[in-house]
Amino acid sequence: MSIIQQIVSGLGTPNFFVLMPEIVVTVTALLILVVELFTKNKTLLSTLAISGLGLATVSIFFIQQGDVTLFGLYIVDTFSLWFKFMILITSILIFAVFNPYIESKKTFYGEHYYLMLFAIVGMMIMVSSPNLVTFYIGLELMSISIYILVGLWKKDYKSKEGAFKYLIIGGAGTAIISYAIALIYGKTGSFDFLRIASEIQDKADIGVLGGLLLLIVGLALKASAVPFHFWTPDAYESAPTPITAFMGGVAKLATYAVIVRVLIGAFPFSEEIWAYGWAILAAASMIIGNFVALRQKDVKRMLAYSSIAHTGYIVGALASGNAIGFQALIFYSLVYVFMAIGGFIFLSAFEKNEGWTNHIDDFKGLAKKHPVMALYMLILMFSMLGIPPTAGFMGKFGVFIALISADVWWLAVVLVITSIVSAGYYLKIVANMYMHEPVNDRKFNLTPMEKSVIAFLSILTLLLGIYPAIFWDISNLLTQSLVMVSIAR
Amino acid sequence: MVPYEYYLVLSGLLMVLGFIGIIVRKNIIALLISTELMLNSVNIAFVAFDMKLHDVAGQVFVFFILTIAAAEAAIGLGLIMAIYRMKKDVDVTKIAELKG
Numbered sequence: 001m002s003i004i005q006q007i008v009s010g011l012g013t014p015n016f017f018v019l020m021p022e023i024v025v026t027v028t029a030l031l032i033l034v035v036e037l038f039t040k041n042k043t044l045l046s047t048l049a050i051s052g053l054g055l056a057t058v059s060i061f062f063i064q065q066g067d068v069t070l071f072g073l074y075i076v077d078t079f080s081l082w083f084k085f086m087i088l089i090t091s092i093l094i095f096a097v098f099n100p101y102i103e104s105k106k107t108f109y110g111e112h113y114y115l116m117l118f119a120i121v122g123m124m125i126m127v128s129s130p131n132l133v134t135f136y137i138g139l140e141l142m143s144i145s146i147y148i149l150v151g152l153w154k155k156d157y158k159s160k161e162g163a164f165k166y167l168i169i170g171g172a173g174t175a176i177i178s179y180a181i182a183l184i185y186g187k188t189g190s191f192d193f194l195r196i197a198s199e200i201q202d203k204a205d206i207g208v209l210g211g212l213l214l215l216i217v218g219l220a221l222k223a224s225a226v227p228f229h230f231w232t233p234d235a236y237e238s239a240p241t242p243i244t245a246f247m248g249g250v251a252k253l254a255t256y257a258v259i260v261r262v263l264i265g266a267f268p269f270s271e272e273i274w275a276y277g278w279a280i281l282a283a284a285s286m287i288i289g290n291f292v293a294l295r296q297k298d299v300k301r302m303l304a305y306s307s308i309a310h311t312g313y314i315v316g317a318l319a320s321g322n323a324i325g326f327q328a329l330i331f332y333s334l335v336y337v338f339m340a341i342g343g344f345i346f347l348s349a350f351e352k353n354e355g356w357t358n359h360i361d362d363f364k365g366l367a368k369k370h371p372v373m374a375l376y377m378l379i380l381m382f383s384m385l386g387i388p389p390t391a392g393f394m395g396k397f398g399v400f401i402a403l404i405s406a407d408v409w410w411l412a413v414v415l416v417i418t419s420i421v422s423a424g425y426y427l428k429i430v431a432n433m434y435m436h437e438p439v440n441d442r443k444f445n446l447t448p449m450e451k452s453v454i455a456f457l458s459i460l461t462l463l464l465g466i467y468p469a470i471f472w473d474i475s476n477l478l479t480q481s482l483v484m485v486s487i488a489r
Numbered sequence: 490m491v492p493y494e495y496y497l498v499l500s501g502l503l504m505v506l507g508f509i510g511i512i513v514r515k516n517i518i519a520l521l522i523s524t525e526l527m528l529n530s531v532n533i534a535f536v537a538f539d540m541k542l543h544d545v546a547g548q549v550f551v552f553f554i555l556t557i558a559a560a561e562a563a564i565g566l567g568l569i570m571a572i573y574r575m576k577k578d579v580d581v582t583k584i585a586e587l588k589g
Contacts, residue, residue, distance in 0.1 A: 133553065144561065151568055160572050167561065167568065168511060168565075175530075178554055179504060185546070186538035189542045
């Protein structure tokens with residue numbers, strides 16, 4: 001009997017069926033890696049990518065039974081499956097509008113397609129990690145792919161500078177997270193969330209406390225919370241705009257998911273400590289993000305600061321430290337991904353045209369020239385601002401309720417006041433579109449695909465505001481699954 | 490035998506040194522070296538904890554960190570090459586364009 005046979009008979013074969021979405025996406029990425037060598041046909045490459053992602057999305061519905069597989073290193077439950085579904089769906093939307101943009105900017109690289117797929121695999125690994133090793137590998141697979149994606153812009157210096165800043169600060173974040181893992185491992189002797197939780201219980205000493213603190217700092221850096229946000233505006237501004245949508249929407253969604261997963265899984269008994277830490281980070285993000293966004297003239301950079309502010313609103317829900325807070329966080333992050341990629345895809349659709357520089361003045365009189373598109377942008381901006389009946393309002397309302405239920409009044413007050421401040425820049429875009437005459441009568445070309453994707457995203461944002469019960473039930477289910485798993489395993 | 494706490498102190502010092510390097514250095518190559526220093530200090534910490542716990546799981550993790558550090562160095566050097574070709578300089582204060 002060979003050694004491999006002995007190992008297999010000793011441990012049993014892992015259940016590969018529940019890994020189907022990951023396998024499909026990885027195989028598609030490797031296929032594109034090879035096909036891209038022989039052809040420069042963009043339509044073929046993006047069709048391959050979209051069909052691979054579609055197949056992976058369909059394969060999620062065939063997984064009836066969750067499982068802990070790969071010898072306890074990988075968990076497939078309701079939480080991870082739902083987040084994988086959202087990641088795949090939103091990525092398909094971005095791939096759908098990707099080709100016209102890079103064609104008009106003349107910056108084609110075949111690497112775009114498979115690096116995005118590898119980043120998606122990283123996110124999928126991340127959201128289904130019951131173990132710090134899996135979590136670390138997924139996080140780094142995502143981050144490293146995105147460093148390259150930011151820098152992939154032919155003959156554009158800013159893109160390289162943004163990517164380098166992201167690499168240095170992200171690399172520091174990686175080092176901080178790995179040091180946190182080292183401290184937690186040194187204290188508990190295990191990487192498994194459940195073993196860590198049962199080792200620590202409520203007797204958190206200086207080693208665990210330091211590890212938890214460093215872990216929060218590292219995760220805050222990856223989710224771009226103030227004061228670790230310095231890479232965000234530069235990287236978001238300098239990346240190709242569909243990639244910005246990918247970073248600002250999909251990657252953020254996965255990061256929020258993994259934050260909840262790690263904190264509930266590994267540190268359920270030290271909730272006062274991390275709740276307090278996230279409260280401070282959230283308050284700083286809301287205040288700095290919104291006030292700095294006020295003086296931005298470039299809309300892409302403005303949306304980058306708005307994404308910092310939204311990180312504040314979303315992780316602010318963790319300050320409550322109870323199930324209502326987790327539910328609010330999951331709900332807000334699920335609806336935020338639609339608003340964020342909607343806003344960035346809007347910019348990418350217009351940026352293809354001559355005479356559009358993303359400057360705030362370019363929006364003047366857009367309602368006269370493109371009434372329908374202006375209406376969609378209006379819905380997206382109102383949703384980010386949090387005006388009912390849009391999904392953004394329901395998200396902020398959920399966080400507000402969660403904070404009040406845990407008696408964190410000061411953060412609830414900061415949330416409301418900074419939301420009012422944010423009206424200063426979101427409404428400036430709307431006012432420029434509707435209350436100014438057009439400077440010139442130049443029309444912009446948009447492909448039907450871009451129009452339908454933006455329409456889908458803004459109408460979905462509106463519908464989720466009118467019927468929030470759909471997503472509210474989902475986030476309730478996910479919270480239950482998450483809390484149950486950490487109790488039952 | 491040297492007690493494991495000494496190695497931990499060393500790794501903590503290297504970590505802080507790397508962090509200070511990222512803040513104060515102006516040369517983009519030195520910035521990259523600082524992040525590598527931070528990552529490698531973590532390896533010492535893992536091995537030191539394995540010494541304390543009489544385990545090997547931490548040393549397995551070190552391999553993952555080494556791989557990731559190598560990938561980051563490759564990307565960083567590629568970006569430095571691209572930046573140097575465009576600007577003929579490696580000083581952060583002279584080449585920075587993104588502000589605000």
